[in-house]
Structure formats: C-alpha cells, structure tokens
Amino acid sequence: MFAFPDWIEEFQVEDNLFAEAYEATEPRLRAWLKKTIAQVYGVNAPESPRKSWTVNTWPGGFETEVSQRPLDWTVMLINEGSVSPVRILAALVPALAAGVKNVLAIYEGQGHIPQSVLAAFELAGQEDIVRLERDRLEELLTTIAVGGSCGAVLDMRQDANLFLNSPYVRYWRAPFISSISVCKDEESPDMDALAFAHPDVDFIDVDEDSIAECSGDCAVVPAEFVGEALVSFRTVLAYGQEGCWIWNDFGSRFFRQESIALAVAE
Incomplete structure (x- = not known):
C-alpha cells in the first residue's frame, strides 16, 4: 500500500494558517470557492464506482475485460506564482472525485502562500500541504517515481521545469492564463x-x-x-460563473488507471 515518506511531516504547513485563511476570506468570496468545488466535483462523476470491471464481447469471437481503479497518489506543485484559488481547485478536485486517497500539495520554497489558496485547500478538505526546497522536492519525486506505484503530478507553477522519466507517473501542467x-x-x-x-x-x-x-x-x-x-x-x-473555473480537456479520467485483458468469447 502506498504512503508518502514519513520525513515530509516535519515540513507540514501549520494547521492554524488554514483557520486564519478561512476567517480572512470574505464569506461571499468563500462562496465562489465552494461553488467551484461543487461544480467541478459534479462534472467529474463522483457517483461512479471507485473500482469497476467491464467485459465487452466483440465480433470475431473475442472479449476485452477492463479493470479501472484510482491512481495510488497525486502530487500538486505550487509556488509563489500559484495565486489563483479557483484554478488550483479545478485541478485538485478531479483527483478527489476520482477517489485518489493519497493527495499531497507541495509549495516549493519558503515564500508566502496566499490566504485565498489556503482557504481553497481548507474548503476542499486538502490539508496535507508541505513546504519543500528544490532539493527535497526532487528527492521526494524521485523516490515515489521509482517506487512502482502509479501516480500523477499536477504542476501549477508558471516556471515549471520538471522532468520525470517514469512509466508510473503522469504529468499535467496547467495552461498559462495571461x-x-x-x-x-x-x-x-x-x-x-x-x-x-x-x-x-x-x-x-x-x-x-x-x-x-x-x-x-x-x-x-x-x-x-x-x-x-x-x-x-x-x-x-x-454571468454567474465569473468567480469559478473549470479546465478544458482535463478531468477525473486522468486519475484512473486501467488494466486490460484479451479473452476468447464463450
């Protein structure tokens, strides 16, 4: 069973910062964050089963059997340029809707995390957030990339320069919105x-x-x-959606892994 290394706990963002950020964000603005969470979650079909097994019989006397399950982990990367709470939520929530159990947000560096972003994480229930310098970030990603568990990296940094050569890791970089x-x-x-x-x-x-x-x-x-x-x-x-966001061509399917079998139809 996958688990992030224990050593990251010492870099956890303090709990009190989430509460302070929540209180500092006006209720009418928190409402936009809640609306984004609800809508993105709804689009990404949370009612679908966490695991599924589909058998299809094809002309020619054969079958395909497809098993689907969530990825083992997801890491979201942010830094000082990651300041849009709704764009972050629109990337995070599909992973949660897909049923990924191990989700970690990493702030690269020691800069200030905007209170709006912390409030967004708080409302989404995502409180596993750590601060890591570049060397520790690379150490962590290298460790989990070669560990044999399938996962995804969501890169919300504008100056991303990440390269992971691993068959177990999917990488998505948020399009730049200027x-x-x-x-x-x-x-x-x-x-x-x-x-x-x-x-x-x-x-x-x-x-x-x-x-x-x-x-x-x-x-x-x-x-x-x-x-x-x-x-x-x-x-x-x-109008009425201006405080929300949804990413084009990106959703919970990105966070599901498939296995397929070929069989002779009975």
Whole structure:
C-alpha cells in the first residue's frame, strides 16, 4: 500500500494558517470557492464506482475485460506564482472525485502562500500541504517515481521545469492564463470576484460587437453570447460563473488507471 515518506511531516504547513485563511476570506468570496468545488466535483462523476470491471464481447469471437481503479497518489506543485484559488481547485478536485486517497500539495520554497489558496485547500478538505526546497522536492519525486506505484503530478507553477522519466507517473501542467476578456453590462459580471479568483491575469474589456473578433484564454460573457464566444475561446464563463473555473480537456479520467485483458468469447 502506498504512503508518502514519513520525513515530509516535519515540513507540514501549520494547521492554524488554514483557520486564519478561512476567517480572512470574505464569506461571499468563500462562496465562489465552494461553488467551484461543487461544480467541478459534479462534472467529474463522483457517483461512479471507485473500482469497476467491464467485459465487452466483440465480433470475431473475442472479449476485452477492463479493470479501472484510482491512481495510488497525486502530487500538486505550487509556488509563489500559484495565486489563483479557483484554478488550483479545478485541478485538485478531479483527483478527489476520482477517489485518489493519497493527495499531497507541495509549495516549493519558503515564500508566502496566499490566504485565498489556503482557504481553497481548507474548503476542499486538502490539508496535507508541505513546504519543500528544490532539493527535497526532487528527492521526494524521485523516490515515489521509482517506487512502482502509479501516480500523477499536477504542476501549477508558471516556471515549471520538471522532468520525470517514469512509466508510473503522469504529468499535467496547467495552461498559462495571461488574460481574460470581459464583456460588461451595468451590473455584471462581479469584477471583485474575478480579481479574487484570478489575481495574476489582465482583464480586457470587450463588447458584443467585438467579442467575435477576439480570441484568447477565457471570456466572461452574458449567457446569450456563450455560443459565439466558444468559437474563439477555450474557456467561457457566463454571468454567474465569473468567480469559478473549470479546465478544458482535463478531468477525473486522468486519475484512473486501467488494466486490460484479451479473452476468447464463450
């Protein structure tokens, strides 16, 4: 059975910091974090069984038998550039929804972890967070990469330079989000929520006439413009979703391992 090395416990982020971060985050902003958790969890089918065994009979007289189960572990890497609580949650929650039991968040270095990020971890129930310098981080990843257990590394660092040559490790690096195009009306969207969710991006004003000519990482638009915006943007947030996030082409399937057998059909 997989377990992270005992020595990481001495680098655990102090419990009191989570409580302080929770209290320091305004209730209306915590609500956006809770909404992100609930929606990403819902999209990633938590009602599916933790383990499954599927038998398919094919023309030609043969069968495939497929067994699915969660990965043994997941490590999320963050650093001083990882400041978006909702983008972190949108990467973390699919692992939790898939049933991964050993999940560890690692802050590389000794810098300040934003209270919004700590509050996001607290709300998701993810309190296994450690601070490691580069040499100890590499030691840990090397140890678990060659240990024979299957896992995943989620890299939320903007300056990532990680290379793990292991058949047991999956690696996903969060796409860099540099700007979000925002179509505003008199009351929407909630720009304070957007600034809280994405403190590291530029917000670009667009309108209903120019949205079709724009492209980029993400757009925030009224519901009636969603279809038009999807042509040019990989992620579109309708009004009422501006404080949330979901990653494109990424979900709980990334955190499930499969075994397959070929058999003769009876």
